[in-house]
Amino acid sequence: MKALVYTQPYRVSVEERPYPQLEDGSELVLIRIGAAGICGSDMHAFHGSDPRRQPGLVLGHELAGEVVESQSPRFRTGDRVTANPLIVCGQCEFCRQGRDNLCSDRHMVGMDWAGAFAEFMKIPARSVVKLPDGLSVQHAALTEPAATVVHALKLTQRALHLPLAETRALVIGGGAIGLLTVLVLRAWGCRDITLAETNGLRREAAVRHTGCVGINPLETPVEEAQMQLVVDAVGAAPTRQMALQAVKPGGVVMHIGLQAWASEIDMRKLTLAEITLLGTYTYTMDDFCVTLKMLGEGALGPLDWVETRPLTEGQQAFDDLESQRVSAAKILLIP
Ligand SMILES: [Zn+2]
Ligand SMILES: [Zn+2]
Known part of the structure; x- marks a missing residue:
């Protein structure tokens, strides 16, 4: 073969x-x-x-x-x-x-x-x-990449203090995981979603396909402490820094991409602003089956x-x- x-x-x-x-x-x-x-x-x-x-x-x-x-x-x-x-x-x-x-x-x-x-x-x-x-x-x-997102957002929901429908979310990275994160967030009721992506081709495609707001963080720095949820679907030193800056006191940072294994993060803000920083890895068999069902029902769009x-x-x-x-x-x- x-x-x-x-x-x-x-x-x-x-x-x-x-x-x-x-x-x-x-x-x-x-x-x-x-x-x-x-x-x-x-x-x-x-x-x-x-x-x-x-x-x-x-x-x-x-x-x-x-x-x-x-x-x-x-x-x-x-x-x-x-x-x-x-x-x-x-x-x-x-x-x-x-x-x-x-x-x-x-x-x-x-x-x-x-x-x-x-x-x-x-x-x-x-x-x-x-x-x-x-x-x-x-x-x-x-199913596999979408299940990664479903698992991450299930963990996120446990840590968030408000329903997704009332959550302001920033997703960093417009690759498949970032785009699927926007789609699963929408499927679960979240409406206020901004996507930060530096590549114009990807950003425009993601905005077209999901209806979220797209920003180029190199031109439009994210606002300080405005987001209840930040999903880092890149996982590099600058995106981790951006995530910590953008998150509101009491908010959640979900770290799902992993380009760089180690970097400094603002532990002062994490501590004083009571930020929940979550890691996530793949999915359980249950998440995998839930995701397949969502795809079958068209919950993630065309x-x-x-x-x-x-x-x-x-x-x-x-x-x-x-x-x-x-x-x-x-x-x-x-x-
Ligand atoms: Zn994969
Ligand atoms: Zn085992």
Whole structure:
């Protein structure tokens, strides 16, 4: 089968890989990939800056497709499915609490498990979920990034002191996570949303597709202490600083992007203004299923901001994302 392999920093190439074999007794499902999205974390790998993703790896963990072979009676050949790429143990303290995203023995597709930028991929049946009728395979490939947002905003809601409908929110970053954050916030009743994005192409596309207010923070600095909620979907030193500046006393900063691992933050403001600073990682299986249902119901709109390209043109897609030449917040590769 054909697969897009990360071979060295800034290079991905189409290679022939063996057709995946389902080992006996492991309850695996073999999926023919219909669409797989390029994620920010695939870009980190592409830069050579993710020590967990080394050359030789097939990247890609945002996927949907069709079952080709199943060792589980829950699935039949031809079922349209997506899969939670976080493969968890099901037995540790966190899994037993339903906080399986924190599993202490977890694996991740496209990281330590052959990924979805390929014609076929195998995965444990317990990670696989059937698509609702009417949801296309391409839109279903957005379940993973959207579930990341749903999880983050569920954590946020627990910390906010007012309902989302009354919350003034700033979202920093207009990539897929930022755009999906605006869409999920809207779906859950939030109306006053500003998006800060420096890339004009992306900003205009995000405003067009979500109806939020767009600002270029390099030209229009965010107002001091005006937002009850700030979501940092970039996670770099300047965006963390912006988030802390923009948040109102008693407000919440949700940190969801992670470009830079460490930087100084204004602990004085955090303390004296009683700011809640939250981190978030992926999603639970429950979040994943809730998100798939939302997508199936059209709760996140027509999703027409997604671009598709053939898997064989993967290098070009990575290059275009790298040079920020695309307005689309998400590129899906089609094998
Ligand atoms: Zn992702
Ligand atoms: Zn576990």
